[in-house]
Amino acid sequence: MPYDPTPRVIEIIERIDAFMEEVGAPLEERLYEGITFADLEPDLAEARREVQRRGLWNPHLPEDLGGLGLPLMEFVHVAERLGRSPIGPYLFNFQAPDVGNQELLAEFGTDAQKERFLAPLLRGEIRSCFTMTEPERAGSNPTWLQTTAVRDGAQFVLDGRKWFASSADGAAFAVAMVVTDPEAQRHRRASMILVPTDTPGYRLVRNLRVMGDEGSGWMSHGEVVYEDCRVPVENLLGPQGAGFALAQARLGPGRIHHCMRWIGICERAFEMMVERLVTREIAPGESLGTKQILRGYVAECRANIDAARLYVLDTAHKVDTVGAKAARVQVSAIKFFVANVLDDVLDKALQVHGGAGMLDDLPIAFWYRHERAARIYDGADEVHKSYVGRKVLEAWAKGAR
Numbered sequence: 001m002p003y004d005p006t007p008r009v010i011e012i013i014e015r016i017d018a019f020m021e022e023v024g025a026p027l028e029e030r031l032y033e034g035i036t037f038a039d040l041e042p043d044l045a046e047a048r049r050e051v052q053r054r055g056l057w058n059p060h061l062p063e064d065l066g067g068l069g070l071p072l073m074e075f076v077h078v079a080e081r082l083g084r085s086p087i088g089p090y091l092f093n094f095q096a097p098d099v100g101n102q103e104l105l106a107e108f109g110t111d112a113q114k115e116r117f118l119a120p121l122l123r124g125e126i127r128s129c130f131t132m133t134e135p136e137r138a139g140s141n142p143t144w145l146q147t148t149a150v151r152d153g154a155q156f157v158l159d160g161r162k163w164f165a166s167s168a169d170g171a172a173f174a175v176a177m178v179v180t181d182p183e184a185q186r187h188r189r190a191s192m193i194l195v196p197t198d199t200p201g202y203r204l205v206r207n208l209r210v211m212g213d214e215g216s217g218w219m220s221h222g223e224v225v226y227e228d229c230r231v232p233v234e235n236l237l238g239p240q241g242a243g244f245a246l247a248q249a250r251l252g253p254g255r256i257h258h259c260m261r262w263i264g265i266c267e268r269a270f271e272m273m274v275e276r277l278v279t280r281e282i283a284p285g286e287s288l289g290t291k292q293i294l295r296g297y298v299a300e301c302r303a304n305i306d307a308a309r310l311y312v313l314d315t316a317h318k319v320d321t322v323g324a325k326a327a328r329v330q331v332s333a334i335k336f337f338v339a340n341v342l343d344d345v346l347d348k349a350l351q352v353h354g355g356a357g358m359l360d361d362l363p364i365a366f367w368y369r370h371e372r373a374a375r376i377y378d379g380a381d382e383v384h385k386s387y388v389g390r391k392v393l394e395a396w397a398k399g400a401r
């Protein structure tokens, strides 16, 4: 197969699997027994130290940042593997939104910002959040934000309300996307500013209840208010007015990571579905898998997951060879394509489990609740489809055949 994992990646995946079987799976099981993420955190912290001892920490990062130094084409296979467990990314310090914030700080941070914010993030001592979306303005148009940061001497003063700030509960700092230049051209209005969460005027209002689940700690989505929240001008991340450009840079590799993590979820849900079909009897000696309509589900899911994986691998190959900019349309295409495959596979896996599929005893219900959002965050389906459609038509008009 093209894009098969290299021997080095196969060896890493074997070590990840061994760790997950030995340490990760029993911790994951406790989530289904009803323990909150926050209550599980001390044990997760110990497990994260074990990942560090085993030399598997920060698998997504280059070696000079303490990572495994894998090119994207190799790392994507690791991302798929980590995606198989809801706590897999967190255990290896590959969790959103920290990964995006790490990449931002590594590329655009000053030395002082790197020392204060990036270094403890890489060591896994703190967590962070990213506050861009606002309740009052359509998140699909990030050039139209209304939270402001006004310069007052040596400080920026932030005012506004954000929501869906993933993992804000317990975060040590927030990256705030705020309007610094209201009169500028629309892609130059906003900037990113680093806000320690103990700054007066920063307030986590609540954890949002997502399909009945309020969550806690890293597994939560917060509503955050900035009220006369003052930070030094040195906390500006990148140039003033570059917020939109930074947001684009943050999302590029993130979308490929998300897609491979989703394929990991698909693969595990598919295995559970197949196991169910061969073991559940509908009558003595007659398994559910003898039903033609259910065999059709298996066939569709198998084909869709394989197609999705190959499409993402091909996109990662393009990013590695021709660059992220040239691969941008394809990155948009995999974002909506894989999110929909995930939606469909989870729905079918839940369906063949019958009533049991609805229970929190299995990861399927957890994923069903939380991963529906895959079609909304980092660009809703319709936004990506509009972009891909427009680019295809533009290229055609210019003579592409």
Ligand SMILES: Cc1cc2nc3c(=O)[nH]c(=O)nc-3n(C[C@H](O)[C@H](O)[C@H](O)COP(=O)(O)OP(=O)(O)OC[C@H]3O[C@@H](n4cnc5c(N)ncnc54)[C@H](O)[C@@H]3O)c2cc1C
Pocket: 097, 130, 131, 132, 133, 134, 137, 138, 139, 140, 141, 163, 164, 165, 166, 167, 221, 373, 376, 377, 378, 379, 380, 381, 382, 383, 386
């Ligand atoms: C689980 C989860 C985690 C998130 N994490 C974060 C986070 O950490 N930080 C953060 O800042 N934000 C986060 N978000 C917010 C997310 O980025 C926004 O929800 C997303 O950008 C959509 O914005 P919106 O919710 O305001 O919907 P709107 O922009 O109001 O859009 C609503 C719907 O309209 C349709 N639509 C929108 N634009 C178009 C268009 N151009 N053409 C056709 N149809 C369109 C789509 O169907 C869309 O779903 C998260 C969201 C979720 C659900």
